[in-house]
Amino acid sequence: MSSRVTKRIVFLSHAQSDADAAQLLKQWLEGVFEGVEVFVSSFWSDIEQGQDWYDEITNAIRESVLGIVLATENSIHRPWINYEMGALKLLNKKVIPLCVGSIRKKQLPSPMNRSHACNYEDQADRLSLLRSIAQSLALPAAWLGMNQAEQAPNISVEALLTEKPQSVQLIPGEQKYPPSLLRGILDLRDRWSTLVYTCRATFSEEECPANSSVPPMRKAVSLHVPVDEVVTLSMLLGYLLPGSPQREEDDICQTILCSTHGAELMRLTDGGESISSIPPGLLERDLIVIGENNVSNHLLTIMAAYLPWQNHNEWRTRDRSSQLRPDVYIELVGHWGLPVPANQKHEVHEGGGMLVSLPNPYNIRKRVIVFFGCHRQGQLTLEQWLRTQDMVDTLNELAERTKDETKETLAIQIVVDRVRSEGGRRGSTFDWPPEAAVVPSLSHNNQRFWVKRLIHHTATDKISIDxxxxxxxxxxxxxxxxxxxxxxxxxxxxxxxxxxxxxxxxxxxxxxxxxxxxxxxxxxxxxxxxxxxxxxxxxxxxxxxxxxxxxxxxxxxxxxxxxxxxxxxxxxxxxxxxxxxxxxxxxxxxxxxxxxxxxxxxxxxxxxxxxxxxxxxxxxxxxxxxxxxxxxxxxxxxxxxxxxxxxxxxxxxxxxxxxxxxxxxxxxxxxxxxxxxxxxxxxxxxxxxxxx
Missing domain, CATH: 3.90.1140.10 (Cyclic phosphodiesterase)
Known part of the structure; x- marks a missing residue:
């Protein structure tokens, strides 16, 4: 049994990227209130050896006398913070949002804005915070004065609170993965993102261990990932995974899934009630799908009516061979108001691919990014393009073009094709590295992407009057x-x-x-x-x-x-x-x-x-x-x-x-x-x- 049951606990909820700030607050408050424990989940010593991290957090919430939410740019949109805050509220615990850095009380989203908040940088508010804690602990507040508030640590330093995405060295001597790739098309303030890679069992005689006891990370590492997706998967995992998986174990639950398992978790039921899980289920996460597979095809099929570039998978006879083979390709189709010029490249076949970012048709509060390659050659071409300066330039141009738009409302497509050799022959599968280039839009002054606004109003918790x-x-x-x-x-x-x-x-x-x-x-x-x-x-x-x-x-x-x-x-x-x-x-x-x-x-x-x-x-x-x-x-x-x-x-x-x-x-x-x-x-x- 945990020894903390004899202590009075203040539960401090925070984003993992604010762990340093949370630990400074812990030291300050425990110095002011002798015999009180401030529980900080990112502080690994707060969770005893051999204890399950989720059970320990749940017990700390249950045993706490009140909760403090560290409200920063990194935390206010994180689902995990809302789950912890909701659990405290359900147990009738007092909750105090503590605004730090650039965040002010009026900026707090629901449900944080329903609790009386404090601005940490305001000395009078810090004193009010200490007295609220004393009241919850049934301690006299008269002895608390400005001197205790003045001794509070400085946790407003930008370097302390600004999230720093991790870069990963892919292969010795190669470029590091540029964080602008996801930052340009996906708001990663919400930590819950899941990578879905192509399940090898969908195109081979292998058996997918989706229902076995094999952990997802071990299954992926044991080459359940197709060889043409390994580099992309490594790039994205290096960006999404926290710097210290042990300390931030809650961040990596369901971070990676194969497409067979992913399709199962997206399945709807015709009865009963679903309950939001901890961590959130797949439809409550941003999805990043690698490859042409059952998940990416499913999502792109639903969205076909909206996308200029549409994916196809047809069985065709190639050249003089009578054998039917699948032909995966993408085609630019004309929409009203978006014609296809006669000289516009409008089909990309084997060796090409596209990057698609769009609202999730199963949950428009969330985004989907698809790295779609036409056959193995296309996936390899796309992987190579992701390391180039052309990718950086394209995303910079995209950021400038959409700077006044709400990205949650947009469908974005970037199409890449393998450059043909001087003799007109497309590079073979074994040409490495493949030379890739973006297909420009001739009807939009050769811009290197297609952008379409899908929604005029974003989904929101705010219920307003029509x-x-x-x-x-x-x-x-x-x-x-x-x-x-x-x-x-x-x-x-x-x-x-x-x-x-x-x-x-x-x-x-x-x-x-x-x-x-x-x-x-x-x-x-x-x-x-x-x-x-x-x-x-x-x-x-x-x-x-x-x-x-x-x-x-x-x-x-x-x-x-x-x-x-x-x-x-x-x-x-x-x-x-x-x-x-x-x-x-x-x-x-x-x-x-x-x-x-x-x-x-x-x-x-x-x-x-x-x-x-x-x-x-x-x-x-x-x-x-x-x-x-x-x-x-x-x-x-x-x-x-x-x-x-x-x-x-x-x-x-x-x-x-x-x-x-x-x-x-x-x-x-x-x-x-x-x-x-x-x-x-x-x-x-x-x-x-x-x-x-």
Whole structure:
């Protein structure tokens, strides 16, 4: 049994990168309060030999009299800090956020901002901190004065608090891995990131030990990693792993997984409740996926409707051989407003690859980075490019281009291809190092990447009011392609929500929208307060678009899967995606995009992409979803907590599989989505259209 049960404990929660500051605080507070232990998990001597680190932390939280959260730039967005703070709150412990460095009270995010905080650099606040501790310890506070506050250590030195990512020497004499690679496209303030590499069992006769007792790190090191991914894996692990794995053991849980195990951990269930785990599960982490595998293909398939460069895996006959072989390649496809110039390189095959950064379609609060190589040669080319100055220059250019953007809302693609030899022959597999070059975008002044904004509002814990729900709403004209849910499915969704969430007094879509719950597939245009002359023009264009949809090549029928839940500012929604014949994830939404964009071109007499001011440039909504309710009034704290708990409960849950046999062209004339006219139904492949 731990000897600390006889002591009075103050629990100090902190980010691992702030360990030095935490230990200075520990020494100061233990000097002020004799007989009190300040528990600091990064201080290895605080965890006794032979004890499990997680059990020791849990026991310290349970036995503590209060908690202090060291709030710095490094810590305020870390999930582990929120878990420790939540555990203290659940046990009715007093929690004091201590703002250090550049962080001030008004900058604290939820739930830290719900506790009375102290600014460490303010001497009066430090005295207030000491007296709060004394009160929790049932000690008289009168003896504490400014002299004790003045003796506090200086922990505001930038060098002490600024996180320093580790670099790793890959091979003697080679360049160190530049930390700008991930820093430029992923916010690593959140320590929970997982590397997913290609499982060798997916392309060989090996057996994946995913369900065995082999630890993930040992499995990877024992060459379960394909040879063409070893260097990339080493680079990224060197950056993600902490400098001292023993002291920071909580940082490396599930840091590395093979794609077979990763796919299992991403699987959703059709019943029960999922509970956020410690450490967080895979869908609550940033993902870094190496290679062309079942995880990267799955995610890129879901995102096909949004990405200019799309991946393909086809079986083809090569040259004079009659044997079918897989051809993995990527192709630049034209989107409305983003045409492909005639002289633009638009396909990259064996020997090329791409780096993709995008919001996770299973959890838009998190990011996914994919290092996708076309065959082994492409992965090796990509690995070599990651060591070059060209990579550094490309990311610097990207950082400048996106400096005013919120990176969480962007899809970013960088395409790399192996340079051909002087005779026109692409370098062979055994040419080392392979010479690689970025494929430039000719339609964007030869910039070395493709950037597309997917989201206008980021997911947030803050539950704000949607003022558009008041009264009759504003006049608008919105034309969209939608898939309404039938009455039975709407009732099933609402019953599931009531069971898990309870009753929340809000603007529920099934009660206030003319057609109830529905999935918006494509948005042609939205105009707020349009003049009468524009409304007449838009109605005429709507009729032409409906006619063009009927004449076009409609996609096949499909199954929509509704899953999980999330909040945007002002609304609660459920994700939707689309399944193939074997219930596998499909790119059906991309077929919808191609069909609708073709109808627009036909309706506008082939007007060049993006030149009609009445039409939206961004048409496929991201994420595709069902709006469940809009918050038309301020929720009390208890209702907000139930909404947040509901999102956590259903993180790994799917709700319904809904057949989609037809779609409707709908025009809404009042905000947020009211005054609806169903202009016409189009049956998908095999049906007949009916205009009403």
């Amino acid at each position: 003022s558009r729900c008041d009264g009759e709403g504003e006049l608008m004209y919105d034309l969209s392609l939608i898939a309404p849910l039938d009455i039975a499915d709407q009732k099933r969704i609402r019953n599931d929500i009531r069971t898990l969430l309870g009753d929340v007094d809000s603007y529920w879509e099934d009660e206030n929208c003319d057609i109830g719950f529905h999935i918006t597939l494509f948005e042609f245009f939205t105009h707020i307060r349009p003049p009468d002359s524009l409304v007449r023009e838009l109605r005429a264009l709507s009729t032409k678009i409906l006619s063009s949809l009927n004449q076009g090549d409609a996609p096949h029928q499909t199954i929509a899967r509704t899953r999980q839940a999330e909040t945007f500012p002002g609304a609660l929604f459920s994700y939707a995606d689309f399944l193939g014949e074997q219930c596998e994830t499909s790119d059906w939404l991309n077929d919808i995009r191609v069909w609708c964009e073709g109808a627009v071109r036909h309706a506008t007499n082939g007007k060049p992409n993006g030149q009609d001011p009445n039409l939206n440039l961004m048409r496929v909504p991201f994420p595709v979803h069902i709006t469940l309710c809009r918050f038309d009034k301020l929720l009390n704290d208890e209702a907000k907590k139930r909404v947040r708990d509901f999102i956590t409960k259903v993180r790994y849950r799917e709700f319904l599989h809904i057949p989609i046999k037809s779609v409707w062209l709908a025009a809404a004339t009042r905000t947020p989505y009211r005054g609806l006219s169903l202009l016409g139904e189009v049956l998908l492949k095999g049906g007949h259209s009916d205009t009403k």
